[in-house]
Amino acid sequence: METNGLSGGSGGSAPLVGSVALGALGDPTRRAIFECLAWEPMAVGQLAELFPVSRPAVSQHLKVLKDAGLVTDAAVGTKRVYRVNSGGLQSIHAYLDQMWGQALAGFQRAAEQMSREQEKS
Amino acid sequence: MNQTTIAPVTYEVTVPISAQQAFTLFTEGFNTWWIGHHIGEADLAEAVIEAKAGGRWYERDVDGSECDWGKVLAYEPPTRLVLTWQLNGEFKYDPDLEHASEVEVLFTEENGQTRVNFEHRHIERLGATAGELARQVVMPGGWPGILEKFAGAAKAAA
Numbered sequence: 001m002e003t004n005g006l007s008g009g010s011g012g013s014a015p016l017v018g019s020v021a022l023g024a025l026g027d028p029t030r031r032a033i034f035e036c037l038a039w040e041p042m043a044v045g046q047l048a049e050l051f052p053v054s055r056p057a058v059s060q061h062l063k064v065l066k067d068a069g070l071v072t073d074a075a076v077g078t079k080r081v082y083r084v085n086s087g088g089l090q091s092i093h094a095y096l097d098q099m100w101g102q103a104l105a106g107f108q109r110a111a112e113q114m115s116r117e118q119e120k121s
Numbered sequence: 122m123n124q125t126t127i128a129p130v131t132y133e134v135t136v137p138i139s140a141q142q143a144f145t146l147f148t149e150g151f152n153t154w155w156i157g158h159h160i161g162e163a164d165l166a167e168a169v170i171e172a173k174a175g176g177r178w179y180e181r182d183v184d185g186s187e188c189d190w191g192k193v194l195a196y197e198p199p200t201r202l203v204l205t206w207q208l209n210g211e212f213k214y215d216p217d218l219e220h221a222s223e224v225e226v227l228f229t230e231e232n233g234q235t236r237v238n239f240e241h242r243h244i245e246r247l248g249a250t251a252g253e254l255a256r257q258v259v260m261p262g263g264w265p266g267i268l269e270k271f272a273g274a275a276k277a278a279a
Contacts, residue, residue, distance in 0.1 A: 104132050106156045107146070115136075115138050118138075
């Protein structure tokens with residue numbers, strides 16, 4: 001039986017649900033780091049102190065966020081400070097992309113449920 | 122206003138029901154599948170797409186308050202729905218239609234299934250900045266609230 005998946009999302013050729021940015025925000029720790037940076041730019045060490053994950057794990061999350069265009073970094077003294085990408089619009093796009101991806105997956109589930117109930121009756 | 126273009130958000134979903142059923146589920150049944158994102162202070166009671174061009178797209182919260190999200194531009198069952206999304210970077214409704222982004226949903230029936238093509242476009246018209254949106258996206262309580270939830274989840278997992 002063919003499974004009908006959710007395809008699309010913006011931002012390139014990724015066949016997975018949503019775009020690269022959606023994937024980046026899908027991990028709960030990564031999303032929390034992103035939201036934290038929205039309040040205050042921070043260095044890796046500061047983030048590692050705040051989150052219950054190792055410093056290398058924080059660095060990896062930041063790399064994914066940076067590759068997705070959601071955060072940028074700059075050297076401040078000897079530290080690398082991360083902040084939400086203030087180009088602006090990328091974050092809005094990522095947020096809406098994630099929101100609609102989740103919403104449409106919910107729509108698909110509801111439709112499949114409807115179909116199953118029809119088959120029974 | 123910053124005129125940089127933001128790429129549209131597009132998705133394609135295939136559902137095992139007719140176009141009429143899919144259109145009705147999407148619109149009249151909106152509240153049955155919507156995932157719960159909302160802008161009001163109180164919890165979401167109901168999210169509604171009014172069944173007519175010129176209709177409202179809004180939420181009603183458990184305290185009875187209502188917040189508009191946008192308007193219905195085209196209501197053409199079973200094939201086409203067009204809405205405006207007028208929530209700006211601060212997640213506030215902006216009544217100025219020149220700042221409105223657009224959501225178009227097309228329903229194409231093929232062999233008893235329906236292909237749904239979704240596009241949210243003209244997002245740049247919302248004129249928001251990342252900083253404001255990002256701040257508004259955080260959960261209630263903001264950053265301290267996030268850390269509290271984290272600590273709770275970490276403790277529960279330990």
